[in-house]
Amino acid sequence: xxxxxxxxxxxxxxxxxxxxxxxxxxxAPVVYFVDYVTNSIYxxxxxxxxxxxxxxxxxxxxxxxxSGLLVLAEKMGELLARMHDEDLIHGDLTTSNMLLRPPMExxxxxxxxxxxxxxxxLAEDKGVDLYVLEKAFLSxxxxxxxxxxxxxxxxxxxxxxxxxxxxxxxxVRLRGRKRSMIG
Amino acid sequence: MxxxxxxxxxxxxxxxxxxFNRVRNAxxxxxxxxxxxxxxxLINPAMIVDPFQILVAANKAVHLHKIGKMKTRTLYAExxxxxxxxxxxxxxxxxxxxxxxxxAVLIVxxxxxxxxxxxxxxxxxxxxxxxxxxxxxxLTDTARVKKMYKVTPQEEKIGTLLDSIVCRxxxxxxx
Numbered sequence: 001x002x003x004x005x006x007x008x009x010x011x012x013x014x015x016x017x018x019x020x021x022x023x024x025x026x027x028a029p030v031v032y033f034v035d036y037v038t039n040s041i042y043x044x045x046x047x048x049x050x051x052x053x054x055x056x057x058x059x060x061x062x063x064x065x066x067s068g069l070l071v072l073a074e075k076m077g078e079l080l081a082r083m084h085d086e087d088l089i090h091g092d093l094t095t096s097n098m099l100l101r102p103p104m105e106x107x108x109x110x111x112x113x114x115x116x117x118x119x120x121x122l123a124e125d126k127g128v129d130l131y132v133l134e135k136a137f138l139s140x141x142x143x144x145x146x147x148x149x150x151x152x153x154x155x156x157x158x159x160x161x162x163x164x165x166x167x168x169x170x171x172v173r174l175r176g177r178k179r180s181m182i183g
Numbered sequence: 184m185x186x187x188x189x190x191x192x193x194x195x196x197x198x199x200x201x202x203f204n205r206v207r208n209a210x211x212x213x214x215x216x217x218x219x220x221x222x223x224x225l226i227n228p229a230m231i232v233d234p235f236q237i238l239v240a241a242n243k244a245v246h247l248h249k250i251g252k253m254k255t256r257t258l259y260a261e262x263x264x265x266x267x268x269x270x271x272x273x274x275x276x277x278x279x280x281x282x283x284x285x286x287a288v289l290i291v292x293x294x295x296x297x298x299x300x301x302x303x304x305x306x307x308x309x310x311x312x313x314x315x316x317x318x319x320x321x322l323t324d325t326a327r328v329k330k331m332y333k334v335t336p337q338e339e340k341i342g343t344l345l346d347s348i349v350c351r352x353x354x355x356x357x358x
């Protein structure tokens with residue numbers, strides 16, 4: 001029964017976050033149907049999409065247009081800034097949870113997998129959200145450190161509340177922990 | 184002329200849409216629907232942008248019907264309620280159901296393997312002209328729809344009006 005309740009709560013959170021994203025103009029899949037019996041969400045299929053992870057890896061391997069990756073990083077920073085300005089914490093930011101809709105040159109990003117998302121206005125939670133992405137990013141794309149720097153710069157420029165968030169991010173890095181110290 | 188589509192999640196279930204224009208007896212139809220004498224959901228086509236919107240509503244209604252968790256008393260009432268972005272049942276009927284002065288009516292029928300639908304029967308009750316679902320866009324009141332579903336300008340940039348509508352229909356019980 002507890003399993004059921006937790007599952008249901010996560011499903012509801014995910015559905016709520018997806019709607020919240022779309023209302024704010026943040027690209028996320030459209031929700032077609034939520035089944036609270038099996039706790040499953042039927043979503044839009046982003047056809048022919050590629051994860052940012054796969055895209056970065058393939059561009060890195062091919063060696064050309066690596067400068068395009070920096071533009072991608074800028075867009076990622078902007079997207080996350082908008083999401084955090086809506087007080088939406090993704091909870092599981094990785095480059096495999098970001099999709100690129102074809103054609104790739106358009107850099108049309110779609111955020112997915114909001115199963116661990118929640119709403120918070122705290123800079124701490126946003127800082128941790130970015131920290132999770134940083135760790136994931138640096139371990140999957142170790143040769144693209146520059147990308148993350150550009151992402152953060154873009155985030156800081158775009159988000160209206162970025163000051164405290166970046167400060168918290170620095171603090172979290174020093175602590176070396178992935179978890180929020182609240183509660 | 185009518186449009187029939189299966190419900191992917193409920194094999195054997197089909198949804199049929201019939202569209203009528205130049206309807207003269209909307210008041211009678213509405214009364215009959217309220218009495219439960221019409222086997223179908225009578226919907227105001229001005230509020231519908233695409234047949235998919237109806238499918239999403241029907242899918243949810245059939246799902247809730249099967250698990251005994253409908254908010255309204257009949258499957259057809261539930262379809263109308265599912266179209267609404269909020270949880271107010273009477274508001275849903277007022278906005279998405281037909282009014283006495285309407286001249287266009289969209290009728291939705293659901294058939295499951297055992298129960299078949301009688302299209303002629305329904306069509307004969309409508310004093311109007313049956314037209315193809317291709318004419319639906321001409322009957323849609325986009326401004327009214329946007330207002331009803333409270334679609335934001337940012338949202339319009341990342342998807343279609345149908346996307347915004349479906350999202351709200353499917354997540355309204357979570358809000």
